[in-house]
Amino acid sequence: MALLPSEVDDYLTALAGVGLSDVVLDEMEARARELRFPIVGRAVGRHLELQARAIGAQRVMELGSGYGYSAYFFARAVGEEGRVICTDGDPDNAAHAEGYLRRAGLWDRIDYRVGDALESFAAVEGEFDVVYCDIDKDGYPDAWEAARDRVRVGGMFICDNTLWSGRVAGLVVEPPEYDKVTPAITAMTRAVADDDRYVHSLVPLRDGVLVALRVA
Ligand SMILES: C[S@@+](CC[C@H](N)C(=O)[O-])C[C@H]1O[C@@H](n2cnc3c(N)ncnc32)[C@H](O)[C@@H]1O
Numbered sequence: 001m002a003l004l005p006s007e008v009d010d011y012l013t014a015l016a017g018v019g020l021s022d023v024v025l026d027e028m029e030a031r032a033r034e035l036r037f038p039i040v041g042r043a044v045g046r047h048l049e050l051q052a053r054a055i056g057a058q059r060v061m062e063l064g065s066g067y068g069y070s071a072y073f074f075a076r077a078v079g080e081e082g083r084v085i086c087t088d089g090d091p092d093n094a095a096h097a098e099g100y101l102r103r104a105g106l107w108d109r110i111d112y113r114v115g116d117a118l119e120s121f122a123a124v125e126g127e128f129d130v131v132y133c134d135i136d137k138d139g140y141p142d143a144w145e146a147a148r149d150r151v152r153v154g155g156m157f158i159c160d161n162t163l164w165s166g167r168v169a170g171l172v173v174e175p176p177e178y179d180k181v182t183p184a185i186t187a188m189t190r191a192v193a194d195d196d197r198y199v200h201s202l203v204p205l206r207d208g209v210l211v212a213l214r215v216a
Contacts, residue, residue: 058083163204
């Protein structure tokens with residue numbers, strides 16, 4: 001759920017679309033509406049691209065890629081020589097990601113791995129400029145544990161849905177069963193805040209984007 005009034009959300013989404021006209025992106029958004037698939041949307045997508053470009057990211061690890069919508073923005077940011085490693089448990093998502101991102105001219109920047117995101121992460125060596133987390137929320141604490149030492153100094157850990165429709169701040173929001181994972185989100189967020197190697201900010205775009213820059 002977007003926390004901002006829908007008019008403000010629409011304004012931000014429209015603004016994020018300026019200079020970004022791509023029929024493939026339109027189709028990915030249409031698919032999300034049709035299937036009620038939780039993509040980050042254009043305002044957060046542009047924010048991810050901005051963050052990645054700002055630190056000159058060339059190697060991005062994405063935990064929870066769906067059919068490649070957020071990866072589209074990271075792939076733009078890393079440029080022709082860069083690499084976005086995508087992960088998802090659903091092979092169908094991988095196939096759709098390839099279809100969309102190939103048509104967008106971005107597929108050669110993608111290494112898409114099907115399976116558990118954290119297992120795929122563990123199977124890849126080295127440090128990353130960005131680790132982006134958007135898996136099932138009960139996995140957030142483990143995702144942070146896996147990422148915290150593998151983000152290079154000067155790199156970023158970024159995590160979506162960190163306001164969780166306001167539940168993290170005690171708002172009572174439907175459906176109540178979604179509240180089961182709120183402690184996992186707040187625990188992860190607190191662990192990031194407590195790590196003095198990182199400077200963080202929780203940006204209240206859409207459902208909340210936690211951005212943490214590794215400074216030491
Ligand atoms: C919120 S969607 C990702 C949306 C994507 N980041 C975007 O904005 O386009 C979460 C995705 O992560 C996948 N997922 C969730 N938990 C996972 C896990 N532990 N390992 C692998 N994939 C996972 C789901 O299959 C789903 O496609």
